Amino acid sequence: MAAIRIRDLCKSYGDAKVLRSINLDIDDGEFVVLVGPSGCGKSTLLRLIAGLEAITSGEIRIGERVINELAPKDRDVAMVFQSYALYPHMTVRENMSFSLKLRGLSRDRIAAAVDAAAAKLDIQELLDRKPRALSGGQRQRVAMGRAMVREPKAFLFDEPLSNLDARLREQMRYEIRKLQRDLGTTSIYVTHDQIEAMTMADRIVAMHAGIAQQIGTPADLYDNPANLFVAGFIGSPAMNFIAATLVHEREAADNATHSSVMVGSLRLGSVLHAGAVRQDGRVTVGIRPERIALGEASGLATQIDLLEPTGLGTVLHLRLAGQRIKVFTTERLAAGTKDAVNIVVQSRDLLLFDPDTGVRLR
Amino acid sequence: MEPHGKLHWAIHYLLLAAFVSFALFPLFWLLKVSITPNDLLYSEGVRLWPSRATAEHYASVIAHSQFPLFFRNSVIVAATTSLFSTLFAAAAGYGFSRFQFRAKYWIVALMLITQMFPLVMIIAPIFRLLKPLGLTNSLTGLVIVYTAFNVPFASFLMQSFFDAIPKDLEEAAMLDGANRFAAFRRIIVPLTLPGLAATLGFVFTAAWSELLFALMLNSSSAASTFPVGLLAFVSKFSVDFGQMMAAGVLALLPVCMFFVFIQRYLVQGLTAGAVKG
Numbered sequence: 001m002a003a004i005r006i007r008d009l010c011k012s013y014g015d016a017k018v019l020r021s022i023n024l025d026i027d028d029g030e031f032v033v034l035v036g037p038s039g040c041g042k043s044t045l046l047r048l049i050a051g052l053e054a055i056t057s058g059e060i061r062i063g064e065r066v067i068n069e070l071a072p073k074d075r076d077v078a079m080v081f082q083s084y085a086l087y088p089h090m091t092v093r094e095n096m097s098f099s100l101k102l103r104g105l106s107r108d109r110i111a112a113a114v115d116a117a118a119a120k121l122d123i124q125e126l127l128d129r130k131p132r133a134l135s136g137g138q139r140q141r142v143a144m145g146r147a148m149v150r151e152p153k154a155f156l157f158d159e160p161l162s163n164l165d166a167r168l169r170e171q172m173r174y175e176i177r178k179l180q181r182d183l184g185t186t187s188i189y190v191t192h193d194q195i196e197a198m199t200m201a202d203r204i205v206a207m208h209a210g211i212a213q214q215i216g217t218p219a220d221l222y223d224n225p226a227n228l229f230v231a232g233f234i235g236s237p238a239m240n241f242i243a244a245t246l247v248h249e250r251e252a253a254d255n256a257t258h259s260s261v262m263v264g265s266l267r268l269g270s271v272l273h274a275g276a277v278r279q280d281g282r283v284t285v286g287i288r289p290e291r292i293a294l295g296e297a298s299g300l301a302t303q304i305d306l307l308e309p310t311g312l313g314t315v316l317h318l319r320l321a322g323q324r325i326k327v328f329t330t331e332r333l334a335a336g337t338k339d340a341v342n343i344v345v346q347s348r349d350l351l352l353f354d355p356d357t358g359v360r361l362r
Numbered sequence: 363m364e365p366h367g368k369l370h371w372a373i374h375y376l377l378l379a380a381f382v383s384f385a386l387f388p389l390f391w392l393l394k395v396s397i398t399p400n401d402l403l404y405s406e407g408v409r410l411w412p413s414r415a416t417a418e419h420y421a422s423v424i425a426h427s428q429f430p431l432f433f434r435n436s437v438i439v440a441a442t443t444s445l446f447s448t449l450f451a452a453a454a455g456y457g458f459s460r461f462q463f464r465a466k467y468w469i470v471a472l473m474l475i476t477q478m479f480p481l482v483m484i485i486a487p488i489f490r491l492l493k494p495l496g497l498t499n500s501l502t503g504l505v506i507v508y509t510a511f512n513v514p515f516a517s518f519l520m521q522s523f524f525d526a527i528p529k530d531l532e533e534a535a536m537l538d539g540a541n542r543f544a545a546f547r548r549i550i551v552p553l554t555l556p557g558l559a560a561t562l563g564f565v566f567t568a569a570w571s572e573l574l575f576a577l578m579l580n581s582s583s584a585a586s587t588f589p590v591g592l593l594a595f596v597s598k599f600s601v602d603f604g605q606m607m608a609a610g611v612l613a614l615l616p617v618c619m620f621f622v623f624i625q626r627y628l629v630q631g632l633t634a635g636a637v638k639g
Binding site for chain 1: 528530531533534535536537538539540541544548549552553
C-alpha cells in the first residue's frame with residue numbers, strides 16, 4: 001500500500017496532446033475515480049500509472065519512489081481490465097497463481113494465497129475451471145482475485161464493470177467497494193459512468209479534453225461544480241442550464257454585488273456574487289432538476305412538454321420562457337402533456353457560470 | 363434445427379462428398395496404380411480396382427532404388443525449413459502485430475515484392491550465388507533458399523494469428539510481473555499454437571513437394587529430394603508407372619503423419635473466453 005503522487009503529467013501522441021499537466025495526490029488507502037466522456041484521457045492516465053504507456057513529461061511517484069522509467073512488472077500495481085484479460089489457456093487457479101509463480105514463491109504459499117483470495121470472493125468452486133466456462137460476473141471476480149493475491153501497492157481498474165448487465169453492475173459496485181475498504185489498498189478506478197463515480201469514490205477526478213476539470217468528493221462535485229462541464233456531467237437527470245442576464249441591484253460588503261437573475265422578463269431570483277461578470281450581464285444559470293419545486297400559485301408559469309416516469313419519481317420536461325428545463329419530483333402527478341404548471345426556485349440553488357469560458361462565477 | 367433440416371443436411375453432405383471425392387480421386391488413382399502388377403497395367407483397360415493386387419512395386423522401390431536416400435533428404439530439408447521458417451515468421455509476425463516502427467511499411471513492402479517474381483526468373487542468379495559458397499549439391503543450400511522464400515508469407519500468416527490475440531492479455535501478464543519476453547513465451551505462444559501449427563504445416567508441405575530448386579541446384583543424387591527422385595522413374599524409353607506411384611504413396615505418408623500430429627492444434631479455438639463473451 002502506498003500513496004500516489006502525480007506532478008505535471010503530460011502525454012502526447014505526436015502533435016495530439018492527450019493529457020495536459022495533471023496534478024493529483026492520492027492518499028494511502030484512498031479510492032479515487034477518474035470519470036469523463038470517452039476520449040478525455042482517463043484510461044491513458046491509468047495506463048501511464050501502470051507503465052503500459054511512456055510518459056511524455058512530468059512525474060509519477062508510488063510511495064517514495066519515482067516510477068517514470070520503471071517497467072510495469074516492477075511497479076507493483078495490479079490492474080483489472082475491462083475485458084478481464086484472463087489467460088484463456090489457464091484454469092482460474094493458474095490465472096490467480098501466475099504472478100506469484102513469476103515471483104518464485106513456494107507452492108504452499110501460492111496455494112494458501114489463492115485459497116484465501118478465492119474464499120474472500122466466494123469463487124472456491126470455480127478454481128479448476130477455464131475462463132471460457134465462467135459467466136461475466138464470475139470472470140469479473142476472478143480478475144479481482146488475480147489482482148488481490150499479489151497484495152500490490154495499488155489497484156488500477158479500467159472500466160471493470162462495463163461488460164456486465166445493470167443488475168450485476170450494481171452488485172459488483174458494492175462488492176468492489178467493500179473489498180477495497182477491507183483490504184485498504186490504494187485504488188484508482190476509471191469509468192465513464194458518473195453513477196459509479198458518485199457511489200464508489202472517496203474522491204472523484206472529473207476529466208475532459210485531457211485536463212482534470214475538478215478534483216473533490218462526490219458531494220463537492222455535485223453541489224459545487226467548478227465549471228459547466230462538471231456541472232453537466234455529474235448528476236442524472238443532468239443539471240439545467242438556462243441563459244439569463246444579471247441585473248444589478250445593490251452593492252454588498254467585500255466588493256460583492258446583489259443581482260437579479262432574469263430570464264427574459266421573468267425574475268428567477270437574486271444572487272450575491274463577487275467575481276467579474278460580462279459587460280452585458282449575460283450568464284448561464286445552472287440548477288439541479290430536483291431543486292425545483294412544483295405547483296405553488298406564486299411560482300413561474302411553465303408548460304409541460306413531456307413526462308418521463310422513472311418509478312422513483314417523474315422527470316418533467318418543461319418550457320420556461322422558451323427555454324427547455326427538466327424538473328424531477330417524487331410526487332405522483334395528475335398533470336399531463338401541454339398542461340400549465342408553476343415552478344418555484346430558491347435563489348441559493350442557482351449556480352452562475354460564464355457563458356463563454358464555462359467557469360463558475362462565485 | 364430449422365423445419366427442412368433433414369433435406370438441408372442431406373444436400374450439405376452430398377455436396378461435401380462430391381467435392382471430397384473429386385479432390386481425392388487422383389490420390390486414389392495413385393494408390394490403385396501402385397498396387398497394379400505391371401502385366402495388368404495396360405491390359406485391363408480402365409478399372410477402379412485391378413483384378414490382382416501386388417506389393418512388388420513397393421518392395422523394389424524400397425530395396426532396389428535410391429528412394430530411401432531421397433526420402434531421408436526430403437525429411438531433413440522439409441523439417442529444417444519448416445522449423446526455421448516458423449521461428450523467423452513468428453518473430454517477424456509478432457513484431458508487425460505489436461510494434462509500430464519507422465521502417466515497418468517498407469519492410470512489409472519489400473517482403474511482398476519477393477513474392478511477386480516467378481521463381482524461374484531468379485533461379486540463375488541464385489545458382490550463381492550459391493555455387494561459389496559451396497551450397498549447390500547441398501541440403502543446406504536448399505534449406506536456406508526454401509526458408510528465404512517461405513518466411514514472407516509465413517510472417518503475414520503469423521501476424522494475423524497474433525493480431526487475433528487481445529493486447530490486454532500481454533499487458534495483464536506484464537503487470538503480473540512478466541517482462542515482454544516472458545509474457546510472449548507463457549501467454550502468447552500457448553495461445554498461438556494453432557497458428558504455429560498451421561504455419562509449420564504450410565511450410566513443411568511447400569518444402570516437401572518443391573521440385574524446381576531441388577532439380578536445378580542439386581544435380582548429385584546424394585543431395586536429391588524425393589520429387590527429383592520421382593523423375594528417375596522416367597527413363598528415355600519408358601515410364602515405370604508402378605514404381606513411380608508406389609514412391610508417390612510412400613512420399614505422402616510423412617505429410618499425412620505430420621498433419622495428424624498437428625491437427626489437434628489446428629482446430630482448437632483456444633482464445634474463447636479470454637475476453638468478454
